[in-house]
Amino acid sequence: xxxxxxxxxxxxxxxxxxxxxxxxxxxxxxxxxxxxxxxxxxxxxxxxxxxxxxxxxxxxxxxxxxxxxxxxxxxxxxxxxxxxxxxxxxxxxxxxxxxxxxxxxxxxxxxxxxxxxxxxxxxxxxxxxxxxxxxxxxxxxxxxxxxxxxxxxxxxxxxxxxxxxxxxxxxxxxxxxxxxxxxx
Amino acid sequence: xxxxxxxxxxxxxxxxxxxxxxxxxxxxxxxxxxxxxxxxxxxxxxxxxxxxxxxxxxxxxxxxxxxxxxxxxxxxxxxxxxxxxxxxxxxxxxxxxxxxxxxxxxxxxxxxxxxxxxxxxxxxxxxxxxxxxxxxxxxxxxxxxxxxxxxxxxxxxxxxxxxxxxxxxxxxxxxxxxxxxxxxxxxxxxxxxxxxxxxxxxxxxxxxxxxxxxxxxxxxxxxxxxxxxxxxxxxxxxxxxxxxxxxxxxxxxxxxxxxxxxxxxxxxxxxxxxxxxxxxxxxxxxxxxxxxxxxxxxxxxxxxxxxxxxxxxxxxxxxxxxxxxxxxxxxxxxxxxxxxxxxxxxxxxxxxxxxxxxxxxxxxxxxxx
Numbered sequence: 112x113x114x115x116x117x118x119x120x121x122x123x124x125x126x127x128x129x130x131x132x133x134x135x136x137x138x139x140x141x142x143x144x145x146x147x148x149x150x151x152x153x154x155x156x157x158x159x160x161x162x163x164x165x166x167x168x169x170x171x172x173x174x175x176x177x178x179x180x181x182x183x184x185x186x187x188x189x190x191x192x193x194x195x196x197x198x199x200x201x202x203x204x205x206x207x208x209x210x211x212x213x214x215x216x217x218x219x220x221x222x223x224x225x226x227x228x229x230x231x232x233x234x235x236x237x238x239x240x241x242x243x244x245x246x247x248x249x250x251x252x253x254x255x256x257x258x259x260x261x262x263x264x265x266x267x268x269x270x271x272x273x274x275x276x277x278x279x280x281x282x283x284x285x286x287x288x289x290x291x292x293x294x295x
Numbered sequence: 296x297x298x299x300x301x302x303x304x305x306x307x308x309x310x311x312x313x314x315x316x317x318x319x320x321x322x323x324x325x326x327x328x329x330x331x332x333x334x335x336x337x338x339x340x341x342x343x344x345x346x347x348x349x350x351x352x353x354x355x356x357x358x359x360x361x362x363x364x365x366x367x368x369x370x371x372x373x374x375x376x377x378x379x380x381x382x383x384x385x386x387x388x389x390x391x392x393x394x395x396x397x398x399x400x401x402x403x404x405x406x407x408x409x410x411x412x413x414x415x416x417x418x419x420x421x422x423x424x425x426x427x428x429x430x431x432x433x434x435x436x437x438x439x440x441x442x443x444x445x446x447x448x449x450x451x452x453x454x455x456x457x458x459x460x461x462x463x464x465x466x467x468x469x470x471x472x473x474x475x476x477x478x479x480x481x482x483x484x485x486x487x488x489x490x491x492x493x494x495x496x497x498x499x500x501x502x503x504x505x506x507x508x509x510x511x512x513x514x515x516x517x518x519x520x521x522x523x524x525x526x527x528x529x530x531x532x533x534x535x536x537x538x539x540x541x542x543x544x545x546x547x548x549x550x551x552x553x554x555x556x557x558x559x560x561x562x563x564x565x566x567x568x569x570x571x572x573x574x575x576x577x578x579x580x581x582x583x584x585x586x587x588x589x590x591x592x593x594x595x596x597x598x599x600x601x602x603x604x605x606x607x608x609x610x611x612x613x614x615x616x617x618x619x620x621x622x623x624x625x626x627x628x629x630x631x632x633x634x635x636x637x638x639x640x641x642x643x644x645x646x647x648x649x650x651x652x653x654x655x656x657x658x659x660x661x662x663x664x
Contacts, residue, residue: 183626
């Protein structure tokens with residue numbers, strides 16, 4: 112585990128001092144055995160993994176009880192060998208360097224997960240990007256469509272088995288012999 | 296004829312005021328914007344997949360080109376994250392050089408921002424003056440690295456080269472000059488009635504909105520939140536540097552504009568302190584570590600952020616024990632800040648769009664990745 116060269120207590124100016132162990136304890140006391148995994152990566156990064164059904168409860172607990180109101184970043188990782196896509200949402204507080212990463216794993220064949228946009232609006236575009244690159248469908252997202260690639264792109268590039276298919280451009284008259292008759 | 300007065304306007308990708316290659320679909324009623332939608336991806340180069348298919352060192356010159364306007368910050372950020380994966384600590388001299396390079400890049404980036412924004416709003420004299428000031432900083436970079444724009448100065452374990460012998464005097468002369476010029480920019484714009492009319496009260500971003508929408512960097516600080524990663528989570532020795540975190544309360548375009556100009560002053564202070572720090576270690580420390588492990592430990596995850604000119608630039612790297620990372624996630628400040636723009640321009644006039652867009656300081660390189 113990498114040791115920070117500075118004492119993090121000095122930096123938190125107001126509010127509670129948030130240390131990773133404190134957060135882990137609170138989350139564990141609230142959710143108990145529903146937590147699948149907790150990783151304390153360093154003094155300022157914690158990952159908490161829960162199954163997909165509990166992710167909304169964990170999110171509202173972090174925001175409303177523990178005060179993590181700043182959406183930092185979210186993305187997904189494709190793990191083809193395990194057959195899952197792992198999603199993570201990092202949230203933070205304005206008075207602390209601590210970032211809590213909420214993780215969940217979803218099935219690659221059926222990648223549906225509740226969206227976090229109702230709780231933190233800043234995750235809107237990040238979830239669109241996860242849909243664009245990995246094909247993850249977010250339930251309850253107000254505007255789920257591709258963000259980088261064109262709307263008619265085929266495939267999800269960040270998946271491990273993505274193969275780039277050179278697009279075949281067809282003209283409208285190839286599909287419909289009466290195209291020009293109807294047009295004019 | 297229909298009675299509809301709405302007009303669809305595609306403020307397209309090739310547009311002199313767009314600060315890059317992205318577009319906005321607008322629905323206008325006369326001059327008032329009813330709805331806006333951002334369309335991006337014209338500069339999408341698939342960076343995350345690119346970095347995952349290359350070894351760690353091979354990614355560093357690539358990352359320079361993410362946001363080419365402040366490329367030093369990006370390659371230093373990537374090297375910073377890789378050092379977290381390899382679990383190495385860089386020598387103090389390298390840290391001082393990184394601070395000097397990063398803050399100089401902030402000066403150059405803010406000069407370009409000011410030139411672009413002033414030109415958008417019609418003040419063409421202020422297009423040329425900050426670009427002229429930026430030229431002297433690029434000259435310094437050329438002395439330091441050999442390049443004017445994409446520098447490739449970062450290495451895993453330090454920096455590629457030491458500072459050249461007469462750098463300190465050139466740096467001090469340039470900074471004095473720049474400080475004087477910055478005073479001119481301030482006088483040109485701050486006391487200009489037209490500038491004030493166009494930017495005051497336009498695009499007000501409240502504190503709660505700024506936090507809820509995930510904005511970062513000067514946009515967040517101009518709305519009253521004192522969140523600066525150099526203070527909250529210091530890296531490379533920033534905890535030794537004395538500087539203030541500047542905030543403004545109003546959160547309109549004028550506040551964001553003043554916020555960046557005031558941050559320039561703090562950056563100049565930091566550079567002087569870092570230069571003194573560098574001189575302590577000039578003869579004793581290497582500028583780069585000799586030995587770095589060949590492979591990182593498997594399963595290690597690191598998410599490190601730095602304060603780039605536009606906000607929080609972060610890299611999440613996950614390693615699987617091989618020479619290439621398993622997952623690289625690039626966290627870009629423009630991506631986070633731009634979410635606010637289509638919401639802020641609603642019910643504003645069409646002419647306010649450059650005033651708001653300029654102060655959010657877009658660089659499409661890191662928006663699209």
